[in-house]
Amino acid sequence: MNKKVVVFAPHPDDESLGCGGTLLKHKSLGHEVHWCIFTDMSASDAYTQEQKKQRVNTVEQVAKLYGFDSVINLGFQPAGLDNVPMGQLLNALKDTLESIKPDTLYLPYAFDVHSDHKVVYQAIISVTKTFRAPYVSSIICYETLSETDYGLSPLNTQFQPNMYVDTSEYIEQKHQILKCYESEMQTHPFPRSFKAVEALEVLRGSQAFVDAAEAFVILRQRW
Incomplete structure (x- = not known):
């Protein structure tokens, strides 16, 4: 079966x-x-023209390294999604989903600390009700260093994986791609460091009894 995946x-x-x-x-x-x-970045005045140009180049480079079948840029302002009317987000998402009709979605976790992550999660859940997007069979949350692990709450909202993917064969390739984001990756003990990335891969790998893994929370799975 040829899956159609959107991250x-x-x-x-x-x-x-x-x-x-x-x-x-x-x-x-x-x-x-x-x-x-x-x-x-182009939607914000908080970045220089040089930063915006560099980000465009980075996105193109990352897309090429993955071999993505398409890149959709919705173009909203960073750190400002909670100010965008939900209807506007939903319309943009509907157009994207209808153009691809994917069966598998990967999205950020509901309780990440960053407001943009929370808004993205809620918008996707809203637009993928089964009667609205019947072609979507799998909805899966990923964890993001410095966002998922910092979503502290006295309630039981911490990331508790129920799916692991053995990524042992792809670690070096993934790390090479992450080097494209050198401005985001800093040195240990910053949470978005290569040491932290590797530590999480090893931890999730040990939980799945493989060399390295990525962990997820499955929200919907239809067979």
């Missing part, structure tokens, strides 16, 4: 931190993989 990234790099190895595995199996980015 939703509030910001470029979330896709690689959260499920980079898994996306590479999908591509190796011959699946279609599409990358939908919600925010764009």
Whole structure:
């Protein structure tokens, strides 16, 4: 079966931190993989023209390294999704989903600390009700370093995986892609460091009894 996969990234790099190895595995199996980015530096005055140009180059480079079948940039302002009317987000998502008709979706976790992640999660859940998007059979949340692990709450909302993907064969390739995001990756003990990425891969691998893995929470799975 030729799966159609869409990974939703509030910001470029979330896709690689959260499920980079898994996306590479999908591509190796011959699946279609599409990358939908919600925010764009060009929509904000908080970045220089040089930064905006560099981000465009980075997105193009990352897309090429993954071999994505398409890149959809919704173009909203970073760190401002909670100010966008939900109807506007839903319309943009509907158009994206209808153009691809994917069966598998990867999205950020509901209780990530970043407001953009929370909004993306809620918008996707709203637009993928079974009677609205019957072609979607799998909805899966990934974890993002410095967002998922910092979503502290006295309630039991912490990330508790119920699915693991053996990514042992794709670790080096994933790390090479992450090097494209050098401005986001800093040195240990910063949570988005290569040491932290590797530590999480090893931890999830040990839980799944493989060398390295990525962990997920399945929200919907229809067989």
